[in-house]
Amino acid sequence: xxxxxxxxxxxxxxxxxxxxxxxxxxxxxxxxxxxxxxxxxxxxxxxxxxxxxxxxxxxxxxxxxxxxxxxxxxxxxxxxxxxxxxxxxxxxxxxxxxxxxxxxxxxxxxxxxxxxxxxxxxxxxxxxxxxxxxxxxxxxxxxxxxxxxxxxxxxxxxxxxxxxxxxxxxxxxxxxxxxxxxxxxxxxxxxxxxxxxxxxxxxxxxxxxxxxxxxxxxxxxxxxxxxxxxxxxxxxxxxxxxxxxxxxxxxxxxxxxxxxxxxxxxxxxxxxxxxxxxxxxxxxxxxxxxxxxxxxxxxxxxxxxxxxxxxxxxxxxxxxxxxxxxxxxxxxxxxxxxxxxxxxxxxxxxxxxxxxxxxxxxxxxxx
Numbered sequence: 367x368x369x370x371x372x373x374x375x376x377x378x379x380x381x382x383x384x385x386x387x388x389x390x391x392x393x394x395x396x397x398x399x400x401x402x403x404x405x406x407x408x409x410x411x412x413x414x415x416x417x418x419x420x421x422x423x424x425x426x427x428x429x430x431x432x433x434x435x436x437x438x439x440x441x442x443x444x445x446x447x448x449x450x451x452x453x454x455x456x457x458x459x460x461x462x463x464x465x466x467x468x469x470x471x472x473x474x475x476x477x478x479x480x481x482x483x484x485x486x487x488x489x490x491x492x493x494x495x496x497x498x499x500x501x502x503x504x505x506x507x508x509x510x511x512x513x514x515x516x517x518x519x520x521x522x523x524x525x526x527x528x529x530x531x532x533x534x535x536x537x538x539x540x541x542x543x544x545x546x547x548x549x550x551x552x553x554x555x556x557x558x559x560x561x562x563x564x565x566x567x568x569x570x571x572x573x574x575x576x577x578x579x580x581x582x583x584x585x586x587x588x589x590x591x592x593x594x595x596x597x598x599x600x601x602x603x604x605x606x607x608x609x610x611x612x613x614x615x616x617x618x619x620x621x622x623x624x625x626x627x628x629x630x631x632x633x634x635x636x637x638x639x640x641x642x643x644x645x646x647x648x649x650x651x652x653x654x655x656x657x658x659x660x661x662x663x664x665x666x667x668x669x670x671x672x673x674x675x676x677x678x679x680x681x682x683x684x685x686x687x688x689x690x691x692x693x694x695x696x697x698x699x700x701x702x703x704x705x706x707x708x709x710x711x712x713x714x715x716x717x718x719x720x721x722x723x724x725x726x727x728x729x730x731x732x733x
Contacts, residue, residue: 368733369479369496370714371486374418377410379712383421383496384480387432391503394432395446399519399708400494400731401425402717403551405652409489410718413654420487421479423731424450426494427518430506437503445513446506447521448499449683452491455504463682494519495711497733507687513694516708516730517701520551521687523678524728525701528555528627530679530686531650532563536623540564543605545640547592548627549577551704551728552650554584556625558699561585569601569621574724584700601640616669618643627651631659634673638662643669650676708732 367383388394400423408414410422430444440446452474453465460468471491478500479486479493493499509518528551532538544565546556549572560568561584569588570581578589590600599612605621607614622645624637629651637647638661665671679686693699706726709717711733720726 367497368711369493370422370711371419371481372410372412372422374412377422379714380481382481383486385496385498385500386478388434388500390434390436392434392500393430393437393440393446393503393506394498394500395426395428395448395506396431396498397426397428397494397496397733398515399427399733400711401520401522401524401551402714402721402729402731403524404721405523407718407721408652415655416489417475417487419481419484420475420489421493421496421499422489423495424490424492425519425522425524426492426499427509427515427522431498434503439503440506440508444508445511445515445518446508447518447687448492448494448501449505449507449522449526449681449687450490450492451678451681451683452502452505463685464680465682466677466680492522494522495714495731505683507683509687509691510695513691514702516705516732517694518691519730520701520704520728521690524551525555525690525704526679526681526683526686527650528552528679529559529690529699530681531625531648531676532556532559533686534680535674535676536625536646536648538563538565538623541566542622543567543569544623544625545569545571545601545621545637546586546625546627547571547633547637548651549574549581550627553625553627554580554704554727556627556650557581557586558584562693562698567605567621569604571597571601577727580727583703598636598639605642616643617665618669621645623648625650629653629657631657634659635661638665638671638673641665641671643671645671647673648676649673704728705730
C-alpha cells in the first residue's frame, strides 16, 4: 500500500504499508481523496507531541472496503467522510451532542499500520494519506454517492471547523456583523456559514490581497488587507459607533463577532479591539503550545465582550456533516470551489509547496 509517513524527522512517500484487519467496531476505508492543510504540515514538521513514525493525513473521504461484525450504520461500498473524532459515543458529553469534549478523543493513537515489519502509528485517529486506513465506525459518516469525494474530503476538517464555529460555538443572529481574520480553508467556511446564518456584514481580512475574489465568492461583503497598520480602524469604520463617531464609550463600535482563524497574538488582539459592545472573539486557529496573547481587561468588562475557543467546530459529526452536505446539494454552500488543485499522492510535495507559498488555498491528494 502507498502512503505518506513521517518518521519523527522527515516525511516520505512510501510503498509497502499494510493495515490491520478491522475489529468489531472498525471500518476499513479505501481513501479516494485526502485534503492537505496547515495542521498536516505542522505534523510533518514535528510540531505536535505525538508518537512517530506515523501515517500522515486527517482529512479523508473514500469508500468502505471492510467492516467489523458489530458495525451497523455503514456497509461495504458506501461513500463516507471520515471525522477525526474517535469519540466513545456513550459519555455525558457525547450524549449531549458535544463529542469534541469527549475525553476519549485525545491521546488515543494506535499502531494499525506496518512498514517492513515496523509498527506505524496513525495520526489524528485518521491517517488519510494512505490507500486504506482503519477507523472507528463512529468516525464514518455516510454521504450520497453523487458528492465528489475530492470535495467531500475537505469536509472532514476544514469545512466543519469553519462552519461549526459559526453554527455551534457562536450564536450569530440574522443581521449581525462579523470580521474573519484569515481567508484560508477554514476562514472561507466561516464566511459561508455566516452567509447562511444571515449576517449582514462579513468582513474578510487576509495578508494576501489576491484572496479577495475568493472571499467575496464565498460571501464576504468587504475585504481588507491584513498588512495595513490601521486594520482595526478600517474594520470599525465599516461599523462605527454612529454617524458622527467612529468609537463610542468603552471602545464601542465595531463588529458583533470576530473569528480568529490564525491564532497569532497580534491577530487575536486586533480581533478583540474590533468588537462592539457584547461582541465575542472566537479563536479557531491552532497556535504553538507556548504561544501567548494579551489584551486590555477594560475591553471585556462593563460591556460583556468575550473571547472563546473552538475545537473542531464543536461539531457532532453525524448531525453536522449531513447538514453541510444537504446545504451543498441545495446550492447554499460551496464545496467544489474549495478545491484549488488536485495532486496524485506521489506528488504530495507539490501540494505542500502550493499551500506554503499561498498559490493554493486547499490542495487535495488523490489515489
